[in-house]
Amino acid sequence: MFELLIVAGVTISGAARGEDILWSKVDKAMGRPAAVNQDVHRYGFPRTDLNVTLDGVTIKPSLALGGWVAFKPMGSQAMVMGDLVLLETEIEPVMAKLxxxxxxxxxxxxxxxxxxxxxxxxxxxxxxxxxxxxxxxxDALAVSKTPMTAPAAPATPPAVDLDSAQIEQIIGVKGQANGGVLQFNVPRRDAVTMEGMQMVPVGPMGVAEAINFQPTGNGKAAITGDFVLTDIEVNPVLKTLRSNGIDVTALHSHMLMENPRLFFMHFWANDDAIKLAKGLRAALDKAAVAKN
Known part of the structure; x- marks a missing residue:
């Protein structure tokens, strides 16, 4: 992730892979094993304790309740970033601990x-x-009701009752089934950096266009996720989503000091999955995403 960084007077190149880090100790401190992608160690904290409903849909943790933190090595140190899912009453105590x-x-x-x-x-x-x-x-998550033991993997993963192949063809990248949800990470065309550090791989680091489909029956799906956008892309994408029957539910930043400056646009709809996939593809075409 780092192209070149000076930490405590030591030059660390982008090739640093974290061999000096005892990841078993990090796993122990987090209370669960990491999902490892290239040199990034990502820990999931899904809110499996919550029963959240929206427009009559019971939201699966992998649709919109999947808290996470990711570590990117910097020699014997690391950068961490993440997104914690909290109830309103949990915000202040968790923030204080952090x-x-x-x-x-x-x-x-x-x-x-x-x-x-x-x-x-x-x-x-x-x-x-x-x-x-x-x-x-x-310790910060422990003052919330976030489950602090990793959820057991189901013996049989939940099926995704959608035409996944057609949705993948429309979106333009391969999806991944996770907890009954079809998930997509669409990379942007240009690199995203923070303090000179390239944010890769983009999916685990939270800087890909994230799109999730949860089946709701009869070929329909609830969709949510976030578009990662530069300033000039915000309104073209927003208007395209709305014109395709997809609600825009939030627009904000996630990080500080990233380059280029990025805005994250969250969305929601529950409708025919193929129709929604086409609307999302039209919105992706308004952003500088990588072409397959």
């Missing part, structure tokens, strides 16, 4: 409208000793 532990809060906001109970999303960041940062994040 600040006390030296981590940064980079955004707090909604992603959805009309959901019951309402959920909020706290974005965090920092760099330093990954074991210490992991312990801070674990």
């Amino acid at each position: 600040i006390e532990g030296g981590l940064d809060i980079t955004a707090i906001h909604n992603h959805l409208l009309r959901a019951s109970p309402a959920t909020f999303y706290m974005h965090v960041g920092g760099h330093g000793d990954p074991v210490k940062m992991a312990a801070v994040i674990h």
